[in-house]
Amino acid sequence: MLRQFCISENVTNVQLISKFESNETMRYFEECDIVYNLYGNDNPSVIYALSNKLYYAAFLNKPILVNPNTFMYDISFKYHMGISVNLDSRTIADDIYEQFINLDFSTLKKGCDDFMNHVKIDNTNFDLKVSRFIGDENEIE
Numbered sequence: 151m152l153r154q155f156c157i158s159e160n161v162t163n164v165q166l167i168s169k170f171e172s173n174e175t176m177r178y179f180e181e182c183d184i185v186y187n188l189y190g191n192d193n194p195s196v197i198y199a200l201s202n203k204l205y206y207a208a209f210l211n212k213p214i215l216v217n218p219n220t221f222m223y224d225i226s227f228k229y230h231m232g233i234s235v236n237l238d239s240r241t242i243a244d245d246i247y248e249q250f251i252n253l254d255f256s257t258l259k260k261g262c263d264d265f266m267n268h269v270k271i272d273n274t275n276f277d278l279k280v281s282r283f284i285g286d287e288n289e290i291e
């Protein structure tokens with residue numbers, strides 16, 4: 151369907167990729183300009199989820215497409231990484247383009263760095279609490 155659309159509309163700046171091995175994921179994210187994370191906002195499994203793509207976007211200092219009224223939206227905008235996408239918009243491509251060209255990439259980088267630092271602190275605290283809970287004598291410091 152997408153391939154046929156690209157052909158019929160003479161879209162030449164899109165690369166369509168089928169299934170790939172998970173160890174190739176980082177390479178594909180490195181090659182993209184925007185991380186795609188649009189799953190809607192109409193059921194709890196997507197409203198409250200934080201996708202792995204958020205971490206890829208932050209690690210690589212890339213903006214991420216997110217749906218409004220989701221936790222992904224809240225976090226990505228808190229850290230200045232998000233591009234809000236209303237899937238019902240008749241001007242969806244223009245909406246994305248407008249937000250992308252108006253991004254302040256230094257603010258995005260700082261937000262990504264802040265997010266990753268927050269994640270590291272959370273992971274360290276989690277490891278410490280688990281070690282204490284199970285009585286590990288070699289607690290992570």
